[in-house]
Amino acid sequence: MNNAGIPAATDQVRRQNTALILRSLRMNGPSTRADLAKRTGLAKATVGTIIGQLDLAGAVVEDQAQASGRGRPGRPVVLTGERTIGVGLEINVDYMSAVALDLSGRERLVETRPLAAGATPEDLVSFAVALTQRLEDDGHTIVGVTAAVPGLVDRAAGIVSSAPNLHWSQVPLRDLLAARLSPGAVVSIDNDANCAALAEGSRGAAVGSPSALYLTGTVGVGAGILVEGQVLRGGSGFAGEVGHMPIGDPRVACGCGRSGCWEASIGLRAMLTAVGMAESGTPLETARAVADRAQDDASVRDGLDSLANWLGNGIAVLSNILNPSIVILGGYFVPIGTYLVPQIREIVDAKVLAAPLQETEICLSGLGIHAAATGAAEEALSVVYAGAI
């Protein structure tokens, strides 16, 4: 077996068409078999066969027949899969989050725990074990678990190569989780910005977008880059480390030990220096305090202008390279976003070659602090929609 590809047989046909029908139900909601046939292009007979199978598997139920005008009333098929769960986890400096989604994408559980400094992998593993045990005791089947971590994540090897803010290095997190969780679930780990981008792609601002760039804003700044709904990973999975592009103020030192990193000019600390304020709580709380002050304090607004300039320049760099349809600002950028976006918009229009030909939307994330855990849960469910289960 070489890397020219994988052989195909008729069982792949069934798997592919099953996944197609699941995706169609996910996208369009309850549908009759006849609707599904029209939408997917499959024969009515095929749809009927596959729905029968999904019914047996408990992934769909049939609703009451509904009058539809002339002709026999159709019986809508509803994607439930209430018992089929994907679990997303996120660990960050001062909190851990978990989100459990069922097959239709509904949240079955959302939970956040504060963390003291010095979080260990064992904290996340224990959290995950307790939570998944509860779900399983309730009769759920967990098909996948994905953990989101802020840092360089070698997804293929299942190792957190480096997460400076957590003081983690070379942590085999996937295997630590897999050893303690039920054998049936597919366990994976990913970078937190990548996961948040996935959430935007499935239920946020990037739904339907061919190409999207998501920027996390905390002390550190990272990006998740979506290409046709898939994360751009790079040669070793380390794509998206935009915070360390050497395009920031060359006089400013970065937490990574270099000077001139973009992150050192646009991260939370740089913003606070620019507006002349101090931290007050979490990054989001701090940003809200800054937004409040900006309403009456011109020097704070000046500081935010300066931040927007650095931010806009980096986004122009990224836009020339990636040509994203949409740029989404997340994290601490959201509460102060109204002071940033107009200026970013101007810079992008001025400095991106393709700007006259394509309008790049720039917006603020609406997904809140559970974005990464939600995207991780979507990723944990992706095995079903890809037809692997």
Place this chain on the structure above:
Amino acid sequence: MNNAGIPAATDQVRRQNTALILRSLRMNGPSTRADLAKRTGLAKATVGTIIGQLDLAGAVVEDQAQASGRGRPGRPVVLTGERTIGVGLEINVDYMSAVALDLSGRERLVETRPLAAGATPEDLVSFAVALTQRLEDDGHTIVGVTAAVPGLVDRAAGIVSSAPNLHWSQVPLRDLLAARLSPGAVVSIDNDANCAALAEGSRGAAVGSPSALYLTGTVGVGAGILVEGQVLRGGSGFAGEVGHMPIGDPRVACGCGRSGCWEASIGLRAMLTAVGMAESGTPLETARAVADRAQDDASVRDGLDSLANWLGNGIAVLSNILNPSIVILGGYFVPIGTYLVPQIREIVDAKVLAAPLQETEICLSGLGIHAAATGAAEEALSVVYAGAI
């Protein structure tokens, strides 16, 4: 039919496995049916059936049986497809090129024509018509024709949106070509750097690489970004315009009308300013003259050091974003590359966050001035390898 995907049936299975076998033959050269079965994971019986079909279609021939040690000697199957042709075209400021590849990737025709300033789309169309007519008169079947153009190419619409160096704007090149070429060929157009990157991915330095970045070096600078062998296109197909990242010397004006573009600091003209020399012929000839002078002139070497610094900084930016396994310098960078690469290497090692974890290879393209036309020809053939024909 919606965008949840396309339905599958058993005819797709055959197509997929046929393409798999074609790709395996392309990658591994002449192989027995038993070898192909081992490599692809398909059953011997299936391989035999598919090869029989390809034999009938004239895509393969059987070679002499060869002794192989114990057991029955195998009869190698050779991918010929001599009569199946993909044509790649390139138009640039002072030349047009064409490359015709057969199904096994062998060059069947390579041709270059000088161009006077003011090239029109009609020049390329006439060139293409004459050339494809010749191929067809020789009994060849052209499955695809792809034209590479330096500029912003809207591939989906088949329009060259903007090619400043050619003074083209909104040229419907795909349709102009399709109207004059045989109806059987699939016609497409693409950006020249994207095409050159494809050539590197199929027969150059990026073969087998999960992620590659190719930089063209002429007056303009652009990039082709490969992700798993596919070009990264972005929301409207304009990804890769790295020359206009605003990370160059802010005092220097760029041909695009802005200041501070990377291209204005690393393009041919910037290099000549830095080394204090004048153009002498084509960009490649000029670069060769610079390389010769650099051997004994320290000020030229200083100028090249300065160029390498700008280049290295931009490559560090790109590497933090994209995490390429390999960076390939093409065009005028090649003759002077030995003066550039060591310093680029140092900058990348110093400024890329993932550098301690992944070695990014930096090398010079070996494909010469036909890189873009060759990549375009590979792209023209891709319909076969994807199983569409």
Place this chain on the structure above:
DNA sequence: AGTATTAGTACGAGTCTTGAACTAAGTCAA
């Protein structure tokens, strides 16, 4: 000369989808 090994083909069973035919369940018009 017989055995072992590897290449390649023939054959029947299994999976999957499809279109046509049919049944089911309504609306509409005479």
Place this chain on the structure above:
DNA sequence: TTGACTTAGTTCAAGACTCGTACTAATACT
């Protein structure tokens, strides 16, 4: 009220494809 029409859903047989097994083919080895 009845029959025609329309749309939903199921049944059935045919077609496409792959597979494993059994077999034939063609060598090397003992």
